[in-house]
Amino acid sequence: MPEIHDVHPGMERELDLLLNAFPEAARPMAMMLVVPDWSGSFPLDRHPGFVRRLKEFPGRKVLHGYTHTLGRNLFNTLFYGTENHSEFASLSPAVAKERLARSKALFTEAFGExxxxxxxxxxxxxxxxxxxxxxxxxEGFMLSGRYETLSGQKVEIPAVCFDDGDLGWRHAVNRAIRRGQFRRWLADGTTFRLTLHPAELSVPETWRQVTDLMKTxxxxxxxPLEFSETWFS
Incomplete structure (x- = not known):
């Protein structure tokens, strides 16, 4: 199942590269995970051309956070080399609802639904x-190992992620972990979600792992399998 994450107006060139990495038959099925105001700097309502392009794309659009960041902290700087992207991991009920409501409003205004x-x-x-x-x-939400509805229905489909942060050691370790994943999944015929992010384009060894997997x-x-072909259709 093809997914493209971190979709926002500041990565239009990268979006083309990510889409073209998928086999031609998979591209129209790719789910677009859209960030309504990436890093507080790219609100959808200020980029109508990019929004029009996404509206024309046939794949499902999914709400992907609000700004995708809570700013810098020591843990994320040391462990990921990035800002704190775990935007919804530890919010209070009031703040979680406020950020989701703002995000939903921007998404709805942009796409008309x-x-x-x-x-x-x-x-x-x-x-x-x-x-x-x-x-x-x-209706539901996506986790790394499954899709789940708010009514409690679940379908287990693991995701492979190539976005390893900005630290070289993390890229090397996670490439090795993914090699093991790929061997098991390919041998077992496991249905999985192949998720791409703009970040991996800047790491040649990791991007080569992406393209090698696509070829395999x-x-x-x-x-390719699209979302509507699961039992959530």
Missing amino acids: EPSWFCAPRWEQNAAAREALGELGF LQDEGWQ
Whole structure:
């Protein structure tokens, strides 16, 4: 299942590269995980051309956080080399609902329809965020290992992620971990979500792992699966 994360107006060139990395048959099926105001600097309502392009794209659009960041802190600087992207991991009920409501409003204004699915940055959300999603009328949310509806239905589909932060050692370690994942999944025929982010384009070794996997999938006859083909259709 193809997914493109961190979609925002500041990465239009990267969006082309990510889309083109997928086999041609998979591109129209790619889910676009849209950040309504990336880093507080790219609100959708100030970029109508980019919004028009996304509206024309056939793939499902998913709400992906609000700004995708809570700013810098020591842990994330040392462990990821990035700002704190775990935007919905530890918010209070009031703040979680406020950020989700703002995010939903920007998304709805841009696309002319309310988002029905949500994916928290880094797939990390706490109970307060889950409760707020229910109060705001969402159908479901995405975690790293599954899709889940607010009514409690679940479908287990693991995600492979190539976004390893900005520290070289993390890229090397996670590439090795993914190699093991790929061997198991390819051998078992496991359905999985192939998620791409603009960040991995800047790391040649990691991007090569992406393109090598795409070639292997094509060579071995794997077929793309779109969201509507799950039992959430």
